[in-house]
Amino acid sequence: MVVRNKARLVAQGFYQKEGIDYEGTFAPVAHSKAIRILLAFAASKGFKLQQMDVKSAFLNGFIEEEVYVIQPPGFESARFPDRVYKLRKALYGLKQAPRAWYARLKSFLLKSRFVMGLVDKTLFLLSRGGDTLIVQIYVDDIIFGGSSHALVSSFAEQMSREFEMSLMGPEGTFVHQAKYTRDILKKFDIGDSKPMTTPMSTNMVLDVDKDREAVDQKEFRGMVGSLLYLTATRPDIQFAVCLCARYQASPRTSHRQAVKPFSGFLDADHASCRIDRKSTSGTCQLLETSLVSWSSRKQASVALFTTEAEYVAAASCCSQLLWMKATLSDFGLRFGSIPLLVDSTSAISVAKNPVLHSRTKHIDVRFHFLRDHYEKGDIDLMLEVEGVDNALIKGKIESQWTGLIALLV
Incomplete structure (x- = not known):
């Protein structure tokens, strides 16, 4: 069946049956982290990025199955x-x-001699005469830029000939969600809330709170879900939002009150959860001075010591670094040992010690790959001291034309 929607024909796809009307539905979409990596890379190289939108993008795709619709x-x-x-x-x-x-x-892009990224399948690169053109695909939105103005203009013209496009123009890039934030405040009627510099202290006690009055689960989930999307550009609310997200099954008035603030910072703590005593890992990764990835997540198991909690968090951060390292290889960047700053001397010692002893033998084997990658030289564990100018780290970054670094917070 087909219905009209905003002057476009839209099929009601729920009438389709797998294996008859369609086979595969998966289509890669650029991750927000991949887009931030592109922005950081373009900033370090001095590329001017442009954005274009494909009008009625889905109508350009050819289907292989036999699909029929009523008139x-x-x-x-x-x-x-x-x-x-x-x-x-x-x-x-x-x-x-x-x-x-x-x-x-x-x-179309491969026929135009673009090369698809090995890690990110939504990234395409074109090299011509020493110049580079980078294209990032997000469904029907395309971000592109390069070292040659002629190459960028040629690509824009080529795309306009093949598809109906709307070009935004090289007016600069500024990533923000200001309108989205205002819409959230209006939607949940919290626009009059008093702003706060820190949304939640890491010492704040937040538990199931069964004695408090229950609130609308649908509304609470909507608030948390909206804020989780907002963390794509607001790392300072990551910790608070992820903590509130743990209580979506049975939200109380105390949980709703904790969701209201919007500004703050993220942190980590050993055995911080009052319910199951699990620790929270907080990590962030930077490309030169650009923050491109961050996380605040409760660990899967209970850590007996602070050292263990830091060690598990470092392993999680290491896996993110390896993904970023592989992704940046599509840009032609090659890294040696990547600095990973940890504020625990004991956790660093455990990672550097190849012998399993009483304090580490119970840790899940999947976290010990941190030690393996340290021995391979993929990462370099360093002690992060607040307020200290670490000359060794500076030297490592300056030894390469661009630097990748991680911080465990």
Whole structure:
């Protein structure tokens, strides 16, 4: 069945059956971390980024399956009123529409001699005469830039000839969610709340609180979900939002009150959860001076010592570093040993000690890959001291034309 929606034909895809009307539905989408890496890389190289939007993007994708739709209102055939239409291209609402669009765009870029990233399948690069053009795909939005103005202009013209595009222009890049934040405040009627510099202290006690009055679960989940999306550009609320997200199953008035503030910082603490005594890991990763990734997450198991909590957090941070290192290799960057700053001498000693002893033998084996990558030289564990100018780290960053560094907080 087809319905009209905002002057576009939209198929009701829930009538489709897998294996008959569609096969695969997966289509890669750029992660917010990958976009921040692109922005940091462009800033360090002095690239001017531009953005373009593909109009009616899904209508450009070709489908392989046989899909039929009834004649929509306004498009009926007077000669064959009882017949149906067979689709040659994708239609909005079809389950395979995003995949078909990505396949069409990918084919076009590869024919244009672009090279797809080995790690990030939404990243495409073109090298020509010493110049580089970078293209990042996010469904129907395209961010692109390069070292040559002629190469960038040529790509914009080429895309406009192939697809119907709207070009935003090189007016500078500023990532923010100000309008989105205002919409959240208005939606949940908390626009009159008093602003605070810190949304939540790490020492704040927040538990199931069964004695308090229950609040609307749907509303609370909506607030938490909206704030989780906001953390894409606001790392300072990561800790507070992730802590409140633990109580979505049975929210109370105390939990709703804790969600209201919007400004603050994230931190980590050993056995901070009052319910199951699990620790919280807080990490952030920087490319030169640009913060590109951050996390605040409760650990999967209970840590017996502060050393163990820091060690597990360092392992989580290491895995993120390895992903970033692999992603940046698509940009042509090669890194040696990456500095990982940890504020625990004991955790560093455990990572550097190849012998399992009483304090480490119970730690899950998956966390010991931190030690393995330290021995391979992929990371370099360093003690982070607040307020101290670490000359060794500066030297490591300056020895490369760009630097990747991680901080365990």
